[in-house]
Amino acid sequence: xxxxxxxxxxxxxxxxxxxxxxxxxxxxxxxxxxxxxxxxxxxxxxxxxxxxxxxxxxxxxxxxxxxxxxxxxxxxxxxxxxxxxxxxxxxxxxxxxxxxx
Amino acid sequence: xxxxxxxxxxxxxxxxxxxxxxxxxxxxxxxxxxxxxxxxxxxxxxxxxxxxxxxxxxxxxxxxxxxxxxxxxxxxxxxxxxxxxxxxxxxxxxxxxxxxxxxxxxxxxxxxxxxxxxxxxxxxxxxxxxxxxxxxxxxxxxxxxxxxxxxxxxxxxxxxxxxxxxxxxxxxxxxxxxxxxxxxxxxxxxxxxxxxxxxxxxxxxxxxxxxxxxxxxxxxxxxxxxxxxxxxxxxxxxxxxxxxxxxxxxxxxxxxxxxxxxxxxxxxxxxxxxxxxxxxxxxxxxxxxxxxxxxxxxxxxxxxxxxxxxxxxxxxxxxxxxxxxxxxxxxxxxxxxxxxxxxxxxxxxxxxxxxxxxxxxxxxxxxxxxxxxxxxxxxxxxxxxxxxxxxxxxxxxxxxxxxxxxxxxxxxxxxxxxxxxxxxxxxxxxxxxxxxxxxxxxxxxxxxxxxxxxxxxxxxxxxxxxxxxxxxxxxxxxxxxxxx
Numbered sequence: 001x002x003x004x005x006x007x008x009x010x011x012x013x014x015x016x017x018x019x020x021x022x023x024x025x026x027x028x029x030x031x032x033x034x035x036x037x038x039x040x041x042x043x044x045x046x047x048x049x050x051x052x053x054x055x056x057x058x059x060x061x062x063x064x065x066x067x068x069x070x071x072x073x074x075x076x077x078x079x080x081x082x083x084x085x086x087x088x089x090x091x092x093x094x095x096x097x098x099x100x101x
Numbered sequence: 102x103x104x105x106x107x108x109x110x111x112x113x114x115x116x117x118x119x120x121x122x123x124x125x126x127x128x129x130x131x132x133x134x135x136x137x138x139x140x141x142x143x144x145x146x147x148x149x150x151x152x153x154x155x156x157x158x159x160x161x162x163x164x165x166x167x168x169x170x171x172x173x174x175x176x177x178x179x180x181x182x183x184x185x186x187x188x189x190x191x192x193x194x195x196x197x198x199x200x201x202x203x204x205x206x207x208x209x210x211x212x213x214x215x216x217x218x219x220x221x222x223x224x225x226x227x228x229x230x231x232x233x234x235x236x237x238x239x240x241x242x243x244x245x246x247x248x249x250x251x252x253x254x255x256x257x258x259x260x261x262x263x264x265x266x267x268x269x270x271x272x273x274x275x276x277x278x279x280x281x282x283x284x285x286x287x288x289x290x291x292x293x294x295x296x297x298x299x300x301x302x303x304x305x306x307x308x309x310x311x312x313x314x315x316x317x318x319x320x321x322x323x324x325x326x327x328x329x330x331x332x333x334x335x336x337x338x339x340x341x342x343x344x345x346x347x348x349x350x351x352x353x354x355x356x357x358x359x360x361x362x363x364x365x366x367x368x369x370x371x372x373x374x375x376x377x378x379x380x381x382x383x384x385x386x387x388x389x390x391x392x393x394x395x396x397x398x399x400x401x402x403x404x405x406x407x408x409x410x411x412x413x414x415x416x417x418x419x420x421x422x423x424x425x426x427x428x429x430x431x432x433x434x435x436x437x438x439x440x441x442x443x444x445x446x447x448x449x450x451x452x453x454x455x456x457x458x459x460x461x462x463x464x465x466x467x468x469x470x471x472x473x474x475x476x477x478x479x480x481x482x483x484x485x486x487x488x489x490x491x492x493x494x495x496x497x498x499x500x501x502x503x504x505x506x507x508x509x510x511x512x513x514x515x516x517x518x519x520x521x522x523x524x525x526x527x528x529x530x531x532x533x534x535x536x537x538x539x540x541x542x543x544x545x546x547x548x549x550x551x552x553x554x555x556x557x558x559x560x561x562x563x564x565x566x567x568x569x570x571x572x573x574x575x576x577x578x579x580x581x582x583x584x585x
Contacts, residue, residue, distance in 0.1 A: 003241075011243050014355055014363060021364050024130060025371030032137040034383075034466045034491060037376065037473030041340055042204050043136045043146050044372055047129050048211050048346045050153060050365035053160050054218045054353035059180070060164065060171030067221045068173060072180050074217040079184025081211035082157075086150040088192040088203055089136075093143040095197075095480040 039092045046085025052078030114163040121159035122361035128152025129365050133372060139486075156361045157181075197481045198438045201339060201471040205266040208343050212258030215349035216316065219252035222356060223312045230304040239301045244356060249296045251352030252312070253319045258345040260323025265338055268327070269470060281329045288322040326392075334391045336471045337380050341388075344373025383466040385518075385528040411547070414565035416574075419541055420581035426503035428459045430495060432532050433479065435469050436509020436545070440571035443482035446508065449579050450488070456582075461488050463495035463505075463532050465513035492532055499536035507534060507542040507558075509571050515556045526554055540564040543574055 008015060032040055055078045059071030128148045135145025161178075164171050171177070188207070195203045226244055230237040267273035295318065299311050330338050351366025353359070381388050414422075423429060431450065437443060450460040462484065468475040476489055490498070499505070507514055517524035518531045534540045540563050547559065558564055567574055 007243065011355070014358070017360060017363050018351065018355075018367050021367035022371040025133075025368040025373075026375050028130060028133045028368070029137050029372040029375060032376075033139070034464070034473050035476040035489070036137060036139060036142060037380075037466075038200065038471045038477050039142055039146070039473070040133075040136045041343060041373070041376060041471065042200070043149060044133060044347070044369045045204055045208050045211070045343050046146075047133070047149055047153070047365050048343070048350045048369040049207075049214075050125075050129075050156065050362050051211055051215045051218070051346075051350035051353050052153075053156060053359060053362055054350075054357060055214050056157065056160050056171065056177055057164060057166070057357055057359075058218050058221050059173055059177055060161075061166050061169060062173060062221075063225075068176065070217050070221050071173075072176055074214045074221075075177055075180035076184040076187075077210040077217070078214040079181050080188040081207050081214065082150075082153055082188070083185045084188030084192045084203070084207040084210075086146060086153075087189050088195070088200065088207070089146045090143065091192065092197075092200070092477050092480075093146060095477065096139060096142065096486070 035096075039089050039096075042085060042089040042092065046082055046089060049078055049082035049085055052082055054078075115165065118159050118163040119360070121155050122359065125152035125156035125361040126364040129361075129368055133368060152361075197478055198441070199270070200477065201335065201469075201474065202266050202269045204471070205262045205269060205339050205342075208339065208346050209259045209262030209266065211346040212255040212262060212342070212349055215251050215255030215346065215353055216259060216319070217255075218353050218356075219248045219255065220312065220316060223248050223252070224307075224309050227304045227308065228306045231306040237304055240304055241300050245300050247352045247355040249299060249315070251349050251356065252316055253292055253296060254345050254352065255349035256316055256319030257323040257326065258342050258349060260320040261327040261338070261342050261345075262323075264324055264327040265335055265342065269335055275331055276328045277331075278329070281325060285322070285325050285329075288318065288325060292318055292322060330391065334384075336467060336474075337377055337384075337388075337391050339471065340373055340377045340380060344370045344377065347371075347373055380467065383530065384526075385530065411559050412562075412565045414541060414567055416567070416577050416581050419565075419567055420578060420585060422504060422539065422541070423453060423458070423506075423578075424456055424582055424585055426458055428461075428498075428502045429453065430461055430463045430490075430499070430502050430505045430534075430537065432463045432465070432505060432507045432510050432514055432534060433468060433475055434508065434510025434513065435474075436511075437571050438469060438475070438478045438509070440509065442508070442572040442575050443478050443484075445572060445575040445579065447479075447482045447484050449575055449582075450484070452579060452582055461490050461495070461498075463492065464489050465492050465510070465532055468510060468513055492530060496533045496536070499533050502537040504539045504541060505532075505534040505537040507540065507544075508575075509543065511544075511556055512554060514558055515554060516558055516561075517554065517556070521557075524554060534558060535561060535563060538563070541567055543567045543569070543571055545570060 055074035059075055062068040062071050129152055132145040132149030135141040161171055230240060295315050327338055347366045347369030351363050351370060354362030354366055453460050464475050512526060514532050514534045516535060518526045518529040521527055542559060542564055
């Protein structure tokens, strides 16, 4: 039990962020119309591409060839997620906009 | 004096970096918020993208680990360029009908990225712990937990997304077998046990086999987890995997104390979970039920009686019926999209509108292969937004509708959902086509729908079938109406 309490204290800032973000995530999309389910999913898909930052950090401090190679692949995959996700979402939303005129 | 200026310089760079993360987090939140409203959705996407771009740029410029700036910048830029090019090119080229597959792939890439980060960080952590003056006895702690969870969730998300892609693309069939349930449960429990075991392991420098085996197990579980889930449930699975990747990204944020990754990941994780639950509700199923994959296994036989006959309608009769109606609802399904017939469908509705017929589209929330997929497809064909009616409103108007044309849809109009408690889709809200005066179902054959459930609508006296490929039939129908 002590361990758990110590863990909480050590990471309390991040635990706060996590818990508040959970509620925020629920709140932010709770009234989304069905029309936008697909773009929303694809947009949030792009947002979790933020993992790319981790890949950059890891690659930026790679100490041997293996981690350089793995980091290289990780950065490519992360970029795919980010760029692909945002571009696909934009393409979908562009079509919604077009017919408004 | 010199050291002091250095210190200030150092901290101001870090501050700028942290501010860029704060801005990124705010932009993610606002972006998601804007994505929930049709008018602001596109701007929301761009805002989130801007936040991401800034966070990436400032990480490369200003990130420091123990005073060391980011190295290998050339390689990082090359990797960014390759990823951007492939991502941009493939998303520009992909057909709108193949959108669910594309999203699935991108999602898998994010998961793989998170898993790779963990795979690289684990040996570092272990070597560090082993080389301490007083070597640690175990790897318990926030760092270890975040690394292992990131690896596990990222791995499951990657493998699962790849299988989901294969299924959506028709490359992989469903594999349902009762034994898979046992295997899945064993794997799931096993993964958590293994996670705990690794945490309690004494760190030994270079002892990386356990983590590789753990990664492999996560990948296998990803495969066996998605394998038995039926095609009709794929939308739910993709959203679920999407939120998995979000959580995996957040684990990376926890590991690096990086707030942008943390908020971005958790936001996606929680909103994705809510979206998953919303979709399960639209199908009147529990998430557990989807994951275990009972769909189509039970109860499919109940409604199979012998002497039912279907009535066909000829093209010319259909043309006359449609032209002299006052109000028509079109119920589009994935079959319409597969046949790439949405443009023709729009042509038909324009043609009928020019004859004074009121034509609207009744959109079921889970029509297509992703929630809201049908709206995107019809938008692509320039069908005006006002003509797309959501299911509940459409059902209210069904009573004074002359004809309902069902094109390539099946389960979303299956009356068994309302009157057959033994049917697996019992309780799922449907578009009540039978409330209208006439129904025409366009279909290639009498085969059952995606969920493999027989549909009594086809045998109903109000209904007449128009067999054939959706595109070809629509073409002929349009020509027929023109010649009237």
